[in-house]
Amino acid sequence: MAPLAWRLAQRWCPSSLQVISFPVLQLHLNRTAMRASQKDFENAMNQVKLLKKDPGNEVKLKLYALYKQATEGPCNMPKPGVFDLINKAKWGAWNALGSLPKETARQNYVDLVSSLSSSLESSSQVEPGTDRKSTGYETLMVTSEDGITKIMLNRPTKKNALNVEMYHEIMHALKAASKDDSAITVLTGNGDYYSSGNDLTNFTDIPPGGVEEKAKNGAILLREFVGCFIDFPKPLIAVVNGPAVGISVTLLGLFDAVYASDRATFHTPFSHLGQSPEGCSSYTFPKIMSPAKATEMLVFGKKLTAGEACAQGLVTEVFPDSTFQKEVWTRLKAFAKLPPNAMRISKEIIRNREKEKLHAVNAEECSVLQGRWLSDECMNAVVSFLSRKSKL
């Protein structure tokens, strides 16, 4: 857990804040502006996200001000009320920059980041490879704006099937989103599918320890992956843009809201695949939709339309596909303006009562699945799909 001061400061400041000592900051503020390009500015903002150390609230306030000045110009917010301490401090810092030109503020920001790299340790220096993960993903598109971090599954030609890299990248993106300054986090899919579930080619790469080792590693990965959803601290919303299969459906029981296009379908064909439910669905689905309805889905593999899934409580609301994106994002942007701490705390109250149970269910489901993956029923189903004999 980060120190309190750091967490407080993260609330005050955009993620693009950097660390530098106050005198150095003043020095840079007084400098004659050189011209930093927009690209330099964006690089500096990315560099800031790699910081591991708390730069102190005073410095971060100054940096917040520089960021706002660089992106919006002179302070344009009404002065907050006397009891709104945090916003008053932010307003004061920004307002103090007066009419400092945007370009100068941008340059100062960039200079500060480069000074920072010599004065403080950043995670890119500690963990090679983090940079790529923080700034670019192979299987995801991750963006953060308007208080929303959007994690988009990005293997549209494979119907956003989850390969091993994607499991790792989603965990990484969720951990980053839990610490960034967005208010809510959204998971969605690129292309016509939300996700076709587990990538069945995950079963083909057999390690030296054989299929037993493969199944054991798969169960460990799955448990950690689902655990990230159980523990995610902010409102987590699924924007289901098209058909959803397997684990991409079961996980929905761990989301705080699920918005679906009327093109979406919800399919958990575990018995067809010789497998068993995961994502805590053996617990969440019967609670959400009644045991009998959950059995139809999880045991008999009944595919639900979006309307049916909404009637059963798995989906919060369905929108016509033609207006889906517009309507949903308008709503999400409004949600993201709500006080983030209040939302976190309310989610915590709801989730904490269930957390221990959910982790226990997750562990049991993974252990059962580990056995299923070694069964003839499962192996035959996977071979059948991979040899193009079967599709759902």
Ligand SMILES: CCCCCC/C=C/C(=O)SCCNC(=O)CCNC(=O)[C@H](O)C(C)(C)COP(=O)(O)OP(=O)(O)OC[C@H]1O[C@@H](n2cnc3c(N)ncnc32)[C@H](O)[C@@H]1OP(=O)(O)O
């Ligand atoms: C660490 C391990 C954790 C495991 C957790 C347990 C999770 C379980 C599950 O999620 S079970 C669900 C598994 N998913 C499936 O069984 C779906 C299989 N796919 C299909 O049946 C079909 O592809 C389809 C109905 C989703 C879509 O059909 P269609 O519209 O005709 O498209 P294509 O079949 O041509 O698909 C295009 C392209 O994508 C590849 N692909 C799609 N889904 C998967 C997948 N799940 N795994 C691997 N590959 C997939 C498909 O093969 C095509 O590839 P190609 O263009 O031929 O190279």
